[in-house]
Amino acid sequence: EADIYQTPRYLVIGTGKKITLECSQTMGHDKMYWYQQDPGMELHLIHYSYGVNSTEKGDLSSESTVSRIRTEHFPLTLESARPSHTSQYLCASSDSTGPRTDTQYFGPGTRLTVL
Amino acid sequence: GEDVEQSLFLSVREGDSSVINCTYTDSSSTYLYWYKQEPGAGLQLLTYIFSNMDMKQDQRLTVLLNKKDKHLSLRIADTQTGDSAIYFCAEMGPGGSYIPTFGRGTSLIVHP
Numbered sequence: 001e002a003d004i005y006q007t008p009r010y011l012v013i014g015t016g017k018k019i020t021l022e023c024s025q026t027m028g029h030d031k032m033y034w035y036q037q038d039p040g041m042e043l044h045l046i047h048y049s050y051g052v053n054s055t056e057k058g059d060l061s062s063e064s065t066v067s068r069i070r071t072e073h074f075p076l077t078l079e080s081a082r083p084s085h086t087s088q089y090l091c092a093s094s095d096s097t098g099p100r101t102d103t104q105y106f107g108p109g110t111r112l113t114v115l
Numbered sequence: 116g117e118d119v120e121q122s123l124f125l126s127v128r129e130g131d132s133s134v135i136n137c138t139y140t141d142s143s144s145t146y147l148y149w150y151k152q153e154p155g156a157g158l159q160l161l162t163y164i165f166s167n168m169d170m171k172q173d174q175r176l177t178v179l180l181n182k183k184d185k186h187l188s189l190r191i192a193d194t195q196t197g198d199s200a201i202y203f204c205a206e207m208g209p210g211g212s213y214i215p216t217f218g219r220g221t222s223l224i225v226h227p
Contacts, residue, residue, distance in 0.1 A: 006157075031213055040201065042219040043158075050213070058214075090157050094213060102146065102213050104205075106157035 006107035021076045023091030032074040035090040081114045121218035133191040135221045137204030146207040149189045153200045199225045
């Protein structure tokens with residue numbers, strides 16, 4: 001039902017590398033979110049966006065940055081990856097209008113391992 | 116701030132009913148959601164309920180909402196091994212924050 005995509009699905013990278021995790025949605029949703037989730041653990045909101053050129057930091061402090069230049073695209077960048085960044089990263093989007101207002105739809109996630 | 120609590124684990128036998136419980140603190144919640152997460156995947160929306168409803172049924176799923184006690188439950192009838200996953204409860208408050216509060220998830224284990 002929800003068309004939200006994340007690439008790559010899995011990434012193993014060395015310490016100090018710059019990485020960008022991609023998230024795209026084709027539903028025209030105005031709001032997008034990034035969550036960090038350790039295995040079997042709760043979700044932590046790290047970034048969100050209410051629309052183009054709008055980005056905010058979430059509850060969990062993160063060394064990552066995001067941008068929202070286009071409605072459908074919300075990439076997350078780590079300038080210098082560290083082993084502590086090893087986690088699953090989930091992207092989500094939601095819509096302010098329609099019958100399921102504000103319901104979040106999630107992508108499949110990116111599993112990041114930093115060696 | 117808002118808080119959503121769930122028990123961490125539930126084990127049931129295949130064919131039995133599963134009941135996953137959730138409590139929340141925000142009495143002004145407008146929407147309450149249940150998501151399912153299978154290993155290595157994102158969260159899949161299972162169902163949601165408006166805060167002015169008491170019950171919602173969708174095939175094998177029944178959601179019960181007790182606003183007085185701020186208690187939400189998800190009942191899965193005839194539980195199958197494919198139902199094994201982590202189930203997240205979430206609530207959305209009013210006020211336009213657009214950010215739901217998630218519980219920590221309940222790991223449902225279905226055994227033969």
